[in-house]
Amino acid sequence: MATVLVLNGPNLGRLGTREPDIYGSIDYAGLEKLITDKASSLGFEVEVRQTDSESELIGWLHEAVDRRLDVILNPAAFTHYSYAVSDAAVQVTKSGRKLIEVHLSNPHSREEFRHRSVITPVASGVIAGFGADSYLLALTQLAV
Ligand code: DQA
Numbered sequence: 001m002a003t004v005l006v007l008n009g010p011n012l013g014r015l016g017t018r019e020p021d022i023y024g025s026i027d028y029a030g031l032e033k034l035i036t037d038k039a040s041s042l043g044f045e046v047e048v049r050q051t052d053s054e055s056e057l058i059g060w061l062h063e064a065v066d067r068r069l070d071v072i073l074n075p076a077a078f079t080h081y082s083y084a085v086s087d088a089a090v091q092v093t094k095s096g097r098k099l100i101e102v103h104l105s106n107p108h109s110r111e112e113f114r115h116r117s118v119i120t121p122v123a124s125g126v127i128a129g130f131g132a133d134s135y136l137l138a139l140t141q142l143a144v
Contacts, residue, residue, distance in 0.1 A: 009076030
């Protein structure tokens with residue numbers, strides 16, 4: 001059974017209480033359960049993780065390369081400025097695995113600083129703006 005890493009960046013552990021008008025009322029545990037249920041219905045093992053640390057997130061991307069795993073990545077605010085996360089993400093796609101960038105919100109309909117992603121140029125694709133469904137759509141794509 002293929003394993004998929006679902007990696008979440010800073011502040012996503014605060015879902016439910018963090019700006020529910022933008023991110024919805026689902027909390028992180030609820031998001032994790034939705035992802036886990038969808039993954040098992042598609043026949044995947046899934047490891048869902050969240051960190052506020054850039055260093056930890058980079059370590060997990062290196063792990064994906066070493067274990068040859070596809071990745072669903074919500075880099076959160078790192079999306080917009082972290083060349084270090086981008087440099088780690090490109091190693092995943094260059095190793096022949098998929099890396100799908102996801103966002104709960106649609107960053108392009110929000111503040112100007114969110115319009116730029118340093119992850120998109122190295123990602124296999126991007127799914128944004130569909131709340132928790134962004135992750136489920138990414139899993140569906142990995143099943144194709
Ligand atoms: C986000 C969008 C980012 O701009 C923001 O910094 C986040 C969450 C999203 O899922 O909509 O933390 O990645």
